[in-house]
Amino acid sequence: MKKKAEERKNQILRAAFQAVSTQGYNSVTLQSIADHAGVSKGVVHYYFDNKEDTLSQLLEWITNKIYKHELKAVDSESTPLDKLKAYVNSIFVSPEENEKFYKVYLDFLSQATRNETYRKINHSFYQQCWGITSNIIIFGQETGVFDQSIDVEKASKTMRSIVDGLLIQWLMSEDINSHEYYKEICYQSFLKHLKIT
């Protein structure tokens, strides 16, 4: 029985993701989420306390999915450079995916500036992201591929900032097909930053 409830929640979260991505955090209605999920409005309230609860669980769910996706990609490679490449590839998936996710993610960032719950969830996500790059950098330093003088913490923050910042610029650009171009900038910036010797 528990399983069924879990599935139901996932179904609603998936629907919520679609709905928020299309309509935006503030324009989205519980009715619209219910419609996307193919259930009635009451169901959403049955599985979630209220609108904010629904959406904060969505943030947790989606950031966790993204993190796992990135982690898996990095783990499946064995050299620092391959891991770095895999990381960038796992982030710049496709214009469609990135657009959908970053629209929602920007909404949450915007909310998080004034909502402690969201802020904390997002902070955890950042820590996970920093963790991935930290591991890559340390591994690279240990194997002599990356510059020894790099401050791991600082570099991780810079790398995350490049990812977020570039994808935001891409979203704001007039040309959605510049996706590949921004991906390139990201990877080259990473390399430059880690001063490959």
Next chain:
Amino acid sequence: MKKKAEERKNQILRAAFQAVSTQGYNSVTLQSIADHAGVSKGVVHYYFDNKEDTLSQLLEWITNKIYKHELKAVDSESTPLDKLKAYVNSIFVSPEENEKFYKVYLDFLSQATRNETYRKINHSFYQQCWGITSNIIIFGQETGVFDQSIDVEKASKTMRSIVDGLLIQWLMSEDINSHEYYKEICYQSFLKHLKIT
């Protein structure tokens, strides 16, 4: 008479900035903007067509102010490195100022993903920002301070992404006093990126 109207609009835009920064783009009400400006609700409608008009003019006004502020800071220095330093200083003004502006700015970024008007205004802002760093980089290359091989366009995008990305991470951090720390990361990342010779 025209002057008075212009002042009135600025007064309302200042109030709107305060109100949006505190309450957020979507929670802000025209009533609250009017309250912040110390005028009646009707006045806002007298000077602006509607809520969206008010807020899009706010975005234009605030990004323009920020751009001019950065430009002035950079122009007042004469060497590439001083200009770079001045640019970073003009961005990382103070925790209070940065928090206020970036809260509002994130709100607008979030809106811009689904609103062409906002997107365009923000795109113009980006072009202005890219322009500032491009000039610094080219100047540095001409004077032999920065690496000749740097792709100016790409570097400018990376630099803007570092600024945005770091300030977002700073906003999300638990420690608002890490402002100085993030500023440092920004400057060091810039230097590393321009491969000072």
Next chain:
Amino acid sequence: MKKKAEERKNQILRAAFQAVSTQGYNSVTLQSIADHAGVSKGVVHYYFDNKEDTLSQLLEWITNKIYKHELKAVDSESTPLDKLKAYVNSIFVSPEENEKFYKVYLDFLSQATRNETYRKINHSFYQQCWGITSNIIIFGQETGVFDQSIDVEKASKTMRSIVDGLLIQWLMSEDINSHEYYKEICYQSFLKHLKIT
């Protein structure tokens, strides 16, 4: 379930009729309609798209009711003259009823001059009214009671104009008790017009 919704809509339309009759088309508020129906404001919006939708459905509902009432009265008689008499009786029901309906009807006529939806609904109503009198006239001509030379279409238009025009004059008169007098004028005008032989 469908039936309940239908009843609810009728309940609201009845309430809307009362409200419009009392306050007038433009002064009526959805709140007032809700009050008259003994429901909350939201209910009206639940069953109708918006104010105009509510009121245009009211126009359709009320004109249809009037038409059916007139038709039934005429159908229950068997001679042309009796039908004519029944028609007049079905129109001039009582001062209270006529006042209530014609106040609302004048409101809609006034709206219909600038609103295609209302104009069309009202045009349909006119066609139904013309149909009733046309049938009476043709029946009268066939049975040799009415003048053969009467142009059925023209006569129907004149007859409807006499009904509308007289009831408007009655509404504008200082003496609401002149109802019977205006009814008499109507019937006599009809007879004169059909040149009873």
Next chain:
Amino acid sequence: MKKKAEERKNQILRAAFQAVSTQGYNSVTLQSIADHAGVSKGVVHYYFDNKEDTLSQLLEWITNKIYKHELKAVDSESTPLDKLKAYVNSIFVSPEENEKFYKVYLDFLSQATRNETYRKINHSFYQQCWGITSNIIIFGQETGVFDQSIDVEKASKTMRSIVDGLLIQWLMSEDINSHEYYKEICYQSFLKHLKIT
């Protein structure tokens, strides 16, 4: 000085007529009336107490103008039949004029059902209209052109109802070019009613 004020008021009333005809009684704003008159909003309030005062003076002004127009037309003819013809002609002036006036007039009728001031003004207008036809009928009876048995009061009411009713039907028709047709119906109905011998 008095003359200038009178002209000013007329200028505003003319503007109000245009504005009401286009936008409707309830949609019209004092701003729009001021715009049509080419003056500022304040001016309207200077010459009229408030919106209702403006519009009730408009009703008086416009009905008076119509009455004088009809009276003049009738007075310029010398035989009963010519007077009757002239009366119809003075009413069915042109599609444009009739449309403009009857839109406004229907608005006022609709208001008059719940506003004593308007009702009285309109009742006076009706008395004037009845007066015109009464005179024609009596003149026709005296000269032996019309049926002696006609009840003058009743016939006048019927004749006014035919005018109002037909013009309303014409306004509601899909074909605004049927103007001539409705005029014909009006004249023929009048003749039929007065039983020309």
Next chain:
DNA sequence: GATGAATGAGTCTTCATTCAT
């Protein structure tokens, strides 16, 4: 568990009216 009818708080928006200049 699921549905969707009902509620009502909260906002934008319009506009008559006032009044200082």
Next chain:
DNA sequence: CATGAATGAAGACTCATTCAT
């Protein structure tokens, strides 16, 4: 006299939330 800036009351509409079925 004329202007138009300012006010604020009023109303349509949205939607999260509740709850009876």
